[in-house]
Structure formats: structure tokens, C-alpha cells
Amino acid sequence: MYGFEALTFNIHGGFLEAIVRGFRSGMLTTADYNNLSQCETLDDIKMHLSATDYGPYLQNEPSPLHTTNIVERCTQKLVDDYNSLLVQATEPLSKFLEYITYGYIIDNVVLIVTGALHERDVQELLEKCHPLGMFDGIATVAAAHNMAELYRLVLVDTPLAPYFSGCITSEDLDDMNIEIMRNTLYKAYLEDFYTFCKKLGGATGELMCDLLAFEADRRAVNITINSIGTELTRDDRRKLYSSFGLLYPYGHEELALCDDPDQVRAAVEKYPPYQPIFAKIEYGESQMLDKAFYEEEVKRLILTFEQQFHYAVFFAYVRLREQEIRNLMWISECVAQNQKNRIHDGIVMIF
């Protein structure tokens, strides 16, 4: 019932919503980023972070620090927050929280399959996986040689199983069709998540559908840009676009025909919400596009905190932490490699 969530939302969601807002208030602010960008060594970074929510996690890290240590510990903080929310959540919030991790599961599966294809050590690959996307039996993914096998051996027991129906072929895995598999899975996942949020309705439905539509459009643009100059046909490309979002369906038709980044720009710029994103970057400069999209996403995610009695804050929190960890990784890398003047190119200020 739209507009009346306030009456009943707090029965199951009020406590956790308040907690996630508490977590949000512990995120790094612009002042923190300014301090961090003054750091000379990774130990300085650790010292600055010790006053934030990351403090307890970095406390016992022995010197010398590495960027990977910092990122790993910070990710651990996100994972712990997420798990503490998940164990207290009831339906449908727990389902909602689980949906958030499916994206990470897809990434992990693809990571391992690609790694196995290039004959990398499975243990090494497992360490690189995002901890939110772990599931039992993830290591056996490496044993699969084609998609039917992958599905039958491993993924039939994971939540991804229903998404696989679109991409089961008995072809051998190679770089190209792994990428196609990733995008097909992601498309199915986004569509499923979208229907789920729509079914929840109310403010959750409204906000989440907007956020997911943005995500879907961003993926559509990225798929187009990445597939320019590859052997992916236009029809195949069209199949990878999710069937919702602002660009659906006419924008997708245009995107499917694009041959260079400037055409993509022309196609997407027709949609007013995306105009400011492209206004920030020069023609022919598609590397900056990622950052521009991240900035827009962060802006949208922060806005969800302006409304109460909905689940989108949980999604926003996980995504914002993710962005924060990306920022920390960039800062640490810059500090570690003595590229301090480039720090401000890569971070997206959150608060």
C-alpha cells in the first residue's frame, strides 16, 4: 500500500533501518578524504583510518602494510556489517539482502572460470574473490569445461541457477563466451531483482526500480562501449541489454547500432537524466565515463537516505561502502606508488 508503509514498516524493518543509518554515519567524509590524501605512507593511512569505523579492523595489521591488506580489512568491515544485518533480517528483507550479493556471486564465478581457463591456481583465485559472493563449492567451478557442465556441477545449487537458462550451451568456454555469460547472467539477475522490488512496492519499489534502472542503463552503455570492435554481432549485443530502464526499448535499438563511443554518447545524451554525465567528459574520452557514472550513482544512492521506511537504504549502504573501498584502494595505490598528485583523479567523494 503506497504511502502507508509508515504504519507497518517498523514491525520488521525499523530496527535494521536505524542500524544501517547508523552504519552510514560512520562512512568517510570529505574531511577524511582530504586528510587521507595528505598521507605519505600506508602507515599514515592506517593511522588516519584508526579514528574511523575501520579502526578496529586495521588495528592488528602488522607493518609493512600493503594496499591489498588495507582493502581486504576494509572489505571485511563491509562483510561483517552485511552479515550482522542479514542474521537479524526477516522476510522479505532477508531476501532483499540476499539479492544484493548475487551480483558478487556472478563476478566471482566469472573470475574463477576465467582464471581456470588461463591455468591459474584455484587457491590464489579464491583469495581474490569478493567475500560477499562466496558460496559452498565455489572452488569446484574451476573444474568445469563448458557451460552445461558448469551449471550441472556447481551452479544448480546456488541462487544463480534460474538465471542460467539463458546461456546454457555445450560450447567450450573461452574469453568471449565467458564475458557473454557474465552479461547474460547479470541481465537475468537485474531483471529478477527489478521484479522483486516492484512486487515489494511502495517507497522500496519506487526507489529501487530507479536505482536498478540506472544500473541497467549503465551496463547497457558499458556493454556497447566494450563490444565496439569485437566480433560480437549487433543482435547478440541487443540480447545482453536488460529489458527495463530508461533506455529500454528505443535507446537500446540505437545502442545496438553504435560503432564508436561518440555514437554511444549521441544515443544516450538524448535522455535528460544522463546528459550531465556526458557533459562532464570531453568527446573521445571514454575512460572517464566510468568515473562519471560512479559519481552519478553515488549521488542517487545518497538520495535514498532522504526517505524513510524502505529497503533501498540497505542496497545504498552496501554500494556506498563498495565505492568507499574503491576510493581507499585508489588512495593507497597512489600513496604506495608515489603518485600523490593523481589521488584526486580517482576518488568519488561520498559525503
Place this chain on the structure above:
Amino acid sequence: MRAADSSSWRHALLYISPYTFAAIGIAISIGVSVLGASWGIYVTGSSLIGAAIKAPRITSKNLISVIFCEAVAIYGVIVAIILQTKLESVTRDYQHTAESMRAGYSIFASGIIVGFANLVCGICVGVIGSSCALSDAQNSTLFVKILVIEIFGSALGLFGVIVGIIMSAQATWPKAT
């Protein structure tokens, strides 16, 4: 009192004792008020507890929101007590006179007014109280501002109480001569 047809609804309603109406009115006045108050308290309370985990300083300040909700239940109790003092016994002969019926209906109406005014007032205060707790946890300067909104919200219940008390003044029972 005459009713056209002894098996009609009108007949049935007219022959319900005015004491029944009065008693139901009193029950609604307190019962529904308490429902509103408890609704408000759980909406506020669940957010308050969650928000207090990261910002423990808000707990004692935000008890005010809970007290505002509680006040709504107290209005209900007060009105219920006022209403029950209006009950007087009349002899069986006078029980269905126009004056007795009026007394019964006015206590009934007064109870409904107070009960439902307090129900929505409790929900209103509760929802604002929940937002108050969450925003106070983020930025303590917002507390006073939201408190003002909350006070206006809790005034709504008072309107119901005032009208209810005036209404119950209509309840006079026929004096046995």
C-alpha cells in the same frame, strides 16, 4: 418510544439500552487510544533502539517522543474516567426516554471521537518520533526542530479530547421524581 415494526433494525437499535452505548463509548475511548499510543511507541521505539546503537547519546533525549505517544493513552484514560462519572442510574421506566437516549448516544459519540482522534494522533507522533530519532542520530541540531513538529502532531489528540469532553457534557440523565 414507538417503533413501526417490532422486527425492524430501527426497533432493535432503539431498544438497545443507552447504558450499552455509554459503556461501548467508554471502552472505545480508552481501548482505541491505547491502540494508537502503542502503535506510536513501537514505531518510535524500534527506530530509536536501532539508531541508539551507533549514537547512544540520543536515547534519553528521544524518550520525549515515547512520552508524547504515552500522553495519547493518558488522554484516553482521562476521558474514559470523565465519561464513566457521567453514568447515573435511572429507573427502568425512564430508561428509554429521549433524555436517557441522548445521554447514552453522547457518551458513545464522545468515546468514538476521543478514541479515533487519539489513534491517528498516536500514529502521527510515532512516525515523527521515529524520524526524529533517526535524524537526531545523524545531526543533533535537528532534534529541536523535529520536536516542534511532534508537538503540533500531539496537539491533534487534544482537539479530540476537548470536543469529546464538551460532547459528554450533553449527557444528562432524567431525574427520577
